[in-house]
Amino acid sequence: MSPPALLLTSLSLGLMVLAAGAYALLYGIGRLKNSRALLIAAACAYGLLALDAAVLVQAAPLGQAWKLLIAASALAYLRIPPLTWWYLQRTHRDEGAHT
Amino acid sequence: MSRSKALAVKYLAAAVLFFGVMTLAGLLSATYYINPDFLFGYLHFSTAKILHIDTMIIWLLMGFMGAVYWFLPDEFGCEPAGIAAAEILFWVFVAAVLVVAAIFLFVQWGPAIESTLWLFQQGRKYVEAPRWAAIGIAAVMLVFAWNVIGTALKAHRITGLMAVMSVNMVPLVLLYLIALPKIDNMAVDLYWWWWLVHLWVEATWEILISCIMALTIMRLLGTSRRIVEGWLYIEISLVLGTGILGLGHHYFWIGTPDYWLGIGGFFSALEPLPLLGMVVHAVYDAGVHRMRTTNRPAFYWTLAEAFGNFLGGGVFGFMITLPQLNLFAHGTQWTVSHGHFAFWGAYACGVLSVCYIALQEQRRLATVDGPGWIWAFVLLNGGLVGMVGSLLIAGMAQAFFERAIGGSTLDAFIAGQENPWFRLGIYSRFGFGLMFAAGYLTLAWNLLAVGRQQSAAVARAVPAE
Amino acid sequence: MQIDDPAFWRAGAISTTVVMSAVLVMLTIDSLAAISPGGSHVPPYTVINVHIGYAYDGKLGRDMPVLGADEPLFGKPVTEAEAAALIERGKLVIQSRACMDCHTFMGNGAYYAPDLTKAWLDPAWDAWTAITGAQTKDDAMARFLMAPDQYATWQRKMPNLGISWQEAQATVAYLKWLSAIDTNGFPIHFGRIKVSQ
Numbered sequence: 001m002s003p004p005a006l007l008l009t010s011l012s013l014g015l016m017v018l019a020a021g022a023y024a025l026l027y028g029i030g031r032l033k034n035s036r037a038l039l040i041a042a043a044c045a046y047g048l049l050a051l052d053a054a055v056l057v058q059a060a061p062l063g064q065a066w067k068l069l070i071a072a073s074a075l076a077y078l079r080i081p082p083l084t085w086w087y088l089q090r091t092h093r094d095e096g097a098h099t
Numbered sequence: 100m101s102r103s104k105a106l107a108v109k110y111l112a113a114a115v116l117f118f119g120v121m122t123l124a125g126l127l128s129a130t131y132y133i134n135p136d137f138l139f140g141y142l143h144f145s146t147a148k149i150l151h152i153d154t155m156i157i158w159l160l161m162g163f164m165g166a167v168y169w170f171l172p173d174e175f176g177c178e179p180a181g182i183a184a185a186e187i188l189f190w191v192f193v194a195a196v197l198v199v200a201a202i203f204l205f206v207q208w209g210p211a212i213e214s215t216l217w218l219f220q221q222g223r224k225y226v227e228a229p230r231w232a233a234i235g236i237a238a239v240m241l242v243f244a245w246n247v248i249g250t251a252l253k254a255h256r257i258t259g260l261m262a263v264m265s266v267n268m269v270p271l272v273l274l275y276l277i278a279l280p281k282i283d284n285m286a287v288d289l290y291w292w293w294w295l296v297h298l299w300v301e302a303t304w305e306i307l308i309s310c311i312m313a314l315t316i317m318r319l320l321g322t323s324r325r326i327v328e329g330w331l332y333i334e335i336s337l338v339l340g341t342g343i344l345g346l347g348h349h350y351f352w353i354g355t356p357d358y359w360l361g362i363g364g365f366f367s368a369l370e371p372l373p374l375l376g377m378v379v380h381a382v383y384d385a386g387v388h389r390m391r392t393t394n395r396p397a398f399y400w401t402l403a404e405a406f407g408n409f410l411g412g413g414v415f416g417f418m419i420t421l422p423q424l425n426l427f428a429h430g431t432q433w434t435v436s437h438g439h440f441a442f443w444g445a446y447a448c449g450v451l452s453v454c455y456i457a458l459q460e461q462r463r464l465a466t467v468d469g470p471g472w473i474w475a476f477v478l479l480n481g482g483l484v485g486m487v488g489s490l491l492i493a494g495m496a497q498a499f500f501e502r503a504i505g506g507s508t509l510d511a512f513i514a515g516q517e518n519p520w521f522r523l524g525i526y527s528r529f530g531f532g533l534m535f536a537a538g539y540l541t542l543a544w545n546l547l548a549v550g551r552q553q554s555a556a557v558a559r560a561v562p563a564e
Numbered sequence: 565m566q567i568d569d570p571a572f573w574r575a576g577a578i579s580t581t582v583v584m585s586a587v588l589v590m591l592t593i594d595s596l597a598a599i600s601p602g603g604s605h606v607p608p609y610t611v612i613n614v615h616i617g618y619a620y621d622g623k624l625g626r627d628m629p630v631l632g633a634d635e636p637l638f639g640k641p642v643t644e645a646e647a648a649a650l651i652e653r654g655k656l657v658i659q660s661r662a663c664m665d666c667h668t669f670m671g672n673g674a675y676y677a678p679d680l681t682k683a684w685l686d687p688a689w690d691a692w693t694a695i696t697g698a699q700t701k702d703d704a705m706a707r708f709l710m711a712p713d714q715y716a717t718w719q720r721k722m723p724n725l726g727i728s729w730q731e732a733q734a735t736v737a738y739l740k741w742l743s744a745i746d747t748n749g750f751p752i753h754f755g756r757i758k759v760s761q
Contacts, residue, residue, distance in 0.1 A: 011418070080379065288655075352671055
């Protein structure tokens, strides 16, 4: 791959996971505070992740299998925060008063 | 206080002390990048680096041991089996580390014969300590393993957490034996060496710190054992499910077959997934307790652990893990950037959390708070993030100019090292290193001083019998 | 429900660990065969008797070591046993001097000094042969190792580590053998790009 492509691709991959972290953080705080604004912000963070993943799949100098992995990861990142939250609430339901 | 808890405090204190040595050696290492003639002929980069990375392993290992010795009596309801041996071995361990440090500083190297490896220097990264010391460390760890497993046998009962810890002890100790042999073939040497390094820091150490964090959360937030155990098993599945074959990301370029490019790249690309789950879990725990706790530093260092692990291991790792990118980034300051962030987030923050938990109980403090820990927290985390950001810039410049453009020859290496972006990263790293060092001093002072006035006042207020 | 029971997840943790570990063991058995001297990726130690190059392989899509005509080290071809002895001593030098704490080998080590994977093939040795007053590249490398502080490559000097002539020869042999390992194309483009200073 070309030198600029090296930097752009790696930064995009890092951004993808960073956006996943932002999504998870905003989603969690949004659920805690029952805040529509924060949940919308979480959706925007995921939107950034999805856009980043789409650009990678479209333009990155990587083989098909790797692009499939990136796309599948993007979907997994979407499901992890709500699934984790659901499981946390379920397991903590006997612990006392919670959100 | 139980003997195990008293030993725990010694181990945690030694851990913090060696954390300081690591920081000093890190500053020294960074100095050579700016002034390569510094102490030339007397003390060289290699010695500073050895001290830096080896004390990192030592302080974290001692921190884990301190954490385990702290929680053991509460988990089993009795003193650990073999506690007397453990108490003696603590002093042997510390003395051995000091002797090895002195050998690295004053002897440094020896002729190319087996006795050099036995007495002075083994020269394999992280496990440079001479063979006599490596055998000593293995013995310390064997007794440590017995302290856990033997206590379960003695008590005729075991919690899920302790069962996980006991089972984990076996690979933890066995893998360390890879520090002992001399292997002529560099490809085979590195193959096994990576079993030790990766299956420690991305497998058995992850399990160990997860157990420690589970015990911490139970203490800090009152979470039930059933919940933390369920989460622990989920985490083990995900971390080992991705991390065992994620070992393959170290097998891209060491002469191993090219199927490792696919296997290693695939599994290590999945490694951030459980770390994201940990972030969600941390937010949940922080939120449902409305950030209220009697031990704010312990709580915040636990949060830092979850976020630091994700950022350092997950984000920074994902940038360089695919083989097409790793081909350029491998063995550059980019790796250093990821390594510093990941070790800090995954392990250091957790150990510091335990330090505060232990001292709350030891000093009988109703609450642990104050400005001191906040300053330490900000300086250490700010310094660390600054350092890794600086190294990211230097590393990207190196991958770009030395590897992608330059073709990786000696001339390309020099051109990369002299590149203005690289130099910027190096100077910036040093500056943030000073900030980190200031944070360390603040931390050490805070750990020594926090709550002592409070404890003394409480002691004075208790009416005489 | 099953997912509420930690025992369910414990079973998952155990089975995941066992399966992944089993796969790792199987791959290790295969990989060890490939990386033993004479295996598919690692040449026998007697490769130090021949010319070693590095060229792009169109079929594989990456750089590969290329073995050529006879080119003994220090003017003397070695037997299998002599080559093994040189490699053993060379590795002892590398460990006893902690080379890995300044340099990297196949990208592993410290990043203060250059990567040594293809050091044997570095174009800089053409100039250094003259600078060290040597007749051949292997001679130049050995002279450098014995007195690196006298032959500073740039502002970061390599310190004198008391390397003897015998140890230097063994180290050169080691570096020559190392350069012939198939590292799946690392480092990329080595030596095929000229850097203008």
